[in-house]
Amino acid sequence: MISSGIPRLDTFLGGGIPKGKTLMYLIQPEVEGEIFGMQTLYTNLEKGVKSIFIITKSDPQSVKEQFEEYGWDINRYKDELIFVDAYSGLIGSKSNARYCIEDPNDINSYDSIMEKLIKDSETLITFSSLSSIIDLCGEEAIDHIKKWNDMISSHNCIGVYNFTDWPYPKRLKERLRDMMNAIVRVWGIGERVILGQYYGVLKVDWLDNPKGTLMFKISKPGGIKAFIPKILVTGPFNAGKSTFIRALSTKSVSVDRMGTTVALDKGHIEYGDITADIFGTPGQQRFDPILKYIANEAMGVFLIVDSTKPESFSRAKSMLEKTKVKGLPLIVVANKQDMKNALDIEEIRKKMQLPESIEIVPANALNKEGVFEAFEKLIKKIEGRE
Amino acid sequence: MFYSKLDIGIPKGSNILLSGPPMSGVSTMVKYISLDALKRKEAVIYISTKETGERVQKWFSERTEIDGLGIVDCISKSLRLKTNIEDNKSIKFVSSSVDLTGISVKYSNLLERFWNVEEYRDIRIVIDSLSTLLMYSNVQTVFRFLHILTGRIKKIEGYGLFILDGNPEDPQVAPVKQLIDVLAIIEKNKIIFVGFGINREYEFRIEGDELIFGGGR
Numbered sequence: 120m121i122s123s124g125i126p127r128l129d130t131f132l133g134g135g136i137p138k139g140k141t142l143m144y145l146i147q148p149e150v151e152g153e154i155f156g157m158q159t160l161y162t163n164l165e166k167g168v169k170s171i172f173i174i175t176k177s178d179p180q181s182v183k184e185q186f187e188e189y190g191w192d193i194n195r196y197k198d199e200l201i202f203v204d205a206y207s208g209l210i211g212s213k214s215n216a217r218y219c220i221e222d223p224n225d226i227n228s229y230d231s232i233m234e235k236l237i238k239d240s241e242t243l244i245t246f247s248s249l250s251s252i253i254d255l256c257g258e259e260a261i262d263h264i265k266k267w268n269d270m271i272s273s274h275n276c277i278g279v280y281n282f283t284d285w286p287y288p289k290r291l292k293e294r295l296r297d298m299m300n301a302i303v304r305v306w307g308i309g310e311r312v313i314l315g316q317y318y319g320v321l322k323v324d325w326l327d328n329p330k331g332t333l334m335f336k337i338s339k340p341g342g343i344k345a346f347i348p349k350i351l352v353t354g355p356f357n358a359g360k361s362t363f364i365r366a367l368s369t370k371s372v373s374v375d376r377m378g379t380t381v382a383l384d385k386g387h388i389e390y391g392d393i394t395a396d397i398f399g400t401p402g403q404q405r406f407d408p409i410l411k412y413i414a415n416e417a418m419g420v421f422l423i424v425d426s427t428k429p430e431s432f433s434r435a436k437s438m439l440e441k442t443k444v445k446g447l448p449l450i451v452v453a454n455k456q457d458m459k460n461a462l463d464i465e466e467i468r469k470k471m472q473l474p475e476s477i478e479i480v481p482a483n484a485l486n487k488e489g490v491f492e493a494f495e496k497l498i499k500k501i502e503g504r505e
Numbered sequence: 506m507f508y509s510k511l512d513i514g515i516p517k518g519s520n521i522l523l524s525g526p527p528m529s530g531v532s533t534m535v536k537y538i539s540l541d542a543l544k545r546k547e548a549v550i551y552i553s554t555k556e557t558g559e560r561v562q563k564w565f566s567e568r569t570e571i572d573g574l575g576i577v578d579c580i581s582k583s584l585r586l587k588t589n590i591e592d593n594k595s596i597k598f599v600s601s602s603v604d605l606t607g608i609s610v611k612y613s614n615l616l617e618r619f620w621n622v623e624e625y626r627d628i629r630i631v632i633d634s635l636s637t638l639l640m641y642s643n644v645q646t647v648f649r650f651l652h653i654l655t656g657r658i659k660k661i662e663g664y665g666l667f668i669l670d671g672n673p674e675d676p677q678v679a680p681v682k683q684l685i686d687v688l689a690i691i692e693k694n695k696i697i698f699v700g701f702g703i704n705r706e707y708e709f710r711i712e713g714d715e716l717i718f719g720g721g722r
Contacts, residue, residue: 176601176606184590209641250606283606285646286649309621312616312621312661313617
């Protein structure tokens with residue numbers, strides 16, 4: 120089995136892509152999806168997997184630069200990676216790749232190279248764009264793709280295809296879907312324009328009941344990251360919410376007046392394979408009527424409390440109610456743990472009457488202590504892993 | 506409004522094919538139409554297959570504010586004019602005119618910026634030119650690409666302006682015409698609009714930064 124290299128996808132696939140199988144990324148036009156195949160390829164190059172990359176829309180040099188945009192240097196993997204250049208022949212320029220498709224408009228000219236290359240077992244064969252091969256060669260290409268899939272299966276290789284879901288004839292798409300072992304759909308949401316992007320598994324023929332969807336964003340550098348559009352940070356006045364957001368964020372904005380937040384804090388977090396947008400509420404009571412609007416559509420909540428101020432704990436609990444976030448994943452952050460008179464976690468639990476199921480994380484947001492532990496714990500809860 | 510000095514009732518959400526023989530000034534005309542839109546604080550997404558993004562940007566910036574201008578440059582990367590070409594806020598690059606998927610991703614990025622972040626509600630998308638796309642890909646492929654793009658233009662109630670250097674009666678172009686609402690044919694200093702019950706002919710000239718239309722028939 121190899122890793123897909125896409126955040127959470129291996130879990131949805133039951134561990135990864137088994138040998139002898141094919142997987143197609145079915146990508147909605149206008150959505151940045153061809154990076155899926157690239158990320159699968161790069162992840163496996165890093166692990167020393169022998170790989171073949173069939174490129175159809177630009178020459179090998181441009182493709183290398185495309186990888187560099189994500190911070191991936193594929194020059195390091197000269198021994199592991201073979202390019203098949205199915206572009207240069209199209210524009211009549213000379214190719215410096217070892218394998219070059221002479222006439223990319225003729226599907227037969229792919230066959231001999233495929234036969235030559237799909238031999239060694241455990242090779243990963245990635246197509247940068249299967250749709251462009253179909254565009255060039257017509258529907259006839261489908262029979263050949265079937266043949267390549269059979270070769271991949273009998274030689275215990277792995278085939279990964281990017282496929283842009285243009286309005287092709289229905290029959291063509293059905294045949295293509297039937298011949299793939301797994302299909303991962305990549306699509307955009309938004310009524311007028313595309314505002315967010317998801318991926319989800321449509322078919323996994325080695326699992327009984329495949330499921331799983333995830334919202335994602337693309338970072339340059341970095342590649343595909345799981346995306347959590349809204350995490351809420353709430354808590355009483357002066358508990359350290361803004362400091363907590365700043366400590367977590369790569370970028371943050373705070374609308375401050377005299378050192379305290381009177382409107383809204385907003386931060387953007389990039390951590391591991393996750394990106395998230397985080398929003399803070401003001402703590403003063405006069406803002407209570409708007410709390411539930413700020414909290415609307417949040418996917419998880421941090422409740423920040425000042426460990427030195429037990430008198431503010433009831434206010435903290437009432438803020439949770441006012442934000443109407445009951446039932447959402449919640450982490451209580453016990454801030455200012457560095458202070459002498461700070462209560463410890465168990466004392467706070469007792470005073471706040473919190474059940475054991477709610478986790479309290481000790482933190483000192485000023486020094487960034489405990490903030491990422493709290494973040495990891497919340498993500499686990501949001502993703503249902505805990 | 507399609508053009509402030511020519512209110513001929515082309516409704517929002519329309520896709521317009523502008524064609525004329527090479528050197529007839531179709532590109533220039535579309536640039537002035539786009540310039541007029543920018544001056545009215547509307548947004549323009551300019552997909553350029555013939556000129557670099559930098560040159561297109563310069564042309565507009567010499568004439569007006571270009572806050573609402575976004576460009577998809579299909580040429581700089583394949584010409585290798587510079588190394589390390591990277592997208593910026595206003596200019597996005599694709600590897601070549603073959604890469605219709607890439608073009609769709611980049612105009613979609615710009616749409617997200619203009620529509621969602623900056624809240625423009627009048628957006629036009631220009632392809633300069635369709636002829637180059639048809640040189641690199643077969644007509645069915647271009648048709649599928651345009652099918653998605655023209656659908657998007659209807660959704661945002663914008664305008665699509667697609668330039669064709671050559672004869673729109675060319676049988677090779679026929680499938681693409683199914684997606685077009687209005688045809689504008691440019692000959693010498695005349696422009697003929699056909700579609701939506703419109704059938705009007707105007708003389709035109711360029712004066713300063715403006716396109717001036719003479720008496721219509």
